[in-house]
Amino acid sequence: MSNYASDYAASLFTLTDKRIIITGGAGALAGTMSEALVKAGAKVCLWGRGTHHPVDEAVRDLAERTGHPEACFGVTVDTGNEAEVQRAIAETEQAMGVPNILINAAGGNKGKSPFIELDTALFTEVLENNLLGGLVIPTKHIAAYWIHKKVAGSIINMTSMSSYIPLSGVWAYDAAKSAVLNLTIATANEFAPYGIRVNAIAPGFFVGNQNRLLLYKDESMTELTDRGKSIISRTPFGRFGQNEELIGTTIFLCSDKASGFITGVSIPVDGGFLVDNV
Numbered sequence: 250m251s252n253y254a255s256d257y258a259a260s261l262f263t264l265t266d267k268r269i270i271i272t273g274g275a276g277a278l279a280g281t282m283s284e285a286l287v288k289a290g291a292k293v294c295l296w297g298r299g300t301h302h303p304v305d306e307a308v309r310d311l312a313e314r315t316g317h318p319e320a321c322f323g324v325t326v327d328t329g330n331e332a333e334v335q336r337a338i339a340e341t342e343q344a345m346g347v348p349n350i351l352i353n354a355a356g357g358n359k360g361k362s363p364f365i366e367l368d369t370a371l372f373t374e375v376l377e378n379n380l381l382g383g384l385v386i387p388t389k390h391i392a393a394y395w396i397h398k399k400v401a402g403s404i405i406n407m408t409s410m411s412s413y414i415p416l417s418g419v420w421a422y423d424a425a426k427s428a429v430l431n432l433t434i435a436t437a438n439e440f441a442p443y444g445i446r447v448n449a450i451a452p453g454f455f456v457g458n459q460n461r462l463l464l465y466k467d468e469s470m471t472e473l474t475d476r477g478k479s480i481i482s483r484t485p486f487g488r489f490g491q492n493e494e495l496i497g498t499t500i501f502l503c504s505d506k507a508s509g510f511i512t513g514v515s516i517p518v519d520g521g522f523l524v525d526n527v
């Protein structure tokens with residue numbers, strides 16, 4: 250590519266003015282997204298609970314993968330806890346400066362059952378984790394902080410195929426993710442007067458820690474479950490997504506130059522799952 254063309258493309262998508270919080274930052278999709286964001290010039294602060302994959306380890310991995318330790322930060326926080334989120338915002342600001350993008354990527358499913366065998370305690374846990382920790386609490390506190398500081402920030406939520414079409418047996422996840430889509434639209438409207446954008450990415454089926462054993466029979470990932478087979482047969486592209494296929498949409502939504510007039514949308518990255526028909 251000639252220099253003028255690559256300079257032009259870079260000017261649309263460079264993220265050197267962005268300081269990005271990514272919740273669930275030690276997760277599978279967040280790992281790929283954060284690497285791309287650092288490579289595109291952003292500073293990135295991973296927020297995670299640190300239960301399975303400690304945040305400082307995830308930050309070290311990110312620094313190694315990108316070669317930019319100066320752009321990689323981390324805070325241990327449960328995004329479902331308001332006081333912890335407030336503390337995390339202050340720690341993030343101290344570490345990398347005022348954040349101007351929030352990617353709500355904490356979440357994930359646990360369990361699967363017929364409706365009449367629902368474990369209501371687990372239902373509440375998954376619903377709260379994906380809705381309150383996955384969107385409501387970080388969004389509430391970051392938006393208040395931005396409005397107070399007059400920062401025209403941008404929020405990216407993680408919706409799902411289950412925001413549009415219920416997935417069988419994962420009742421709380423379905424309920425939470427359809428609400429994440431609804432609140433993406435509602436908060437986009439609420440925050441627009443402050444110049445704050447809210448959008449979402451709706452990944453089709455990507456293999457993450459939270460869904461690996463729904464899609465494959467065991468950790469060796471050699472044999473699909475019936476559910477994994479059914480998903481692939483209903484995905485027009487005939488395969489799961491590769492995590493890297495989320496990068497373009499993530500960078501696009503983070504760049505004000507590329508997507509500054511876009512708010513309240515959820516972009517499916519799904520190999521056609523939502524347009525499959527008979």
Ligand SMILES: NC(=O)c1ccc[n+]([C@@H]2O[C@H](COP(=O)([O-])OP(=O)(O)OC[C@H]3O[C@@H](n4cnc5c(N)ncnc54)[C@H](O)[C@@H]3O)[C@@H](O)[C@H]2O)c1
Nearest residue numbers: 273276277278298327328355356382407454455457458459
């Ligand atoms: N993998 C997929 O196919 C897929 C599809 C659609 C949507 N999503 C969504 O994308 C997001 C990331 O998914 P993933 O597949 O990378 O999952 P993952 O399990 O690999 O990562 C999720 C991370 O979130 C963290 N987390 C969960 N609750 C938290 C909390 N309260 N506080 C702090 N951290 C918390 C977990 O510890 C984990 O590190 C989730 O919201 C998921 O629902 C994933």
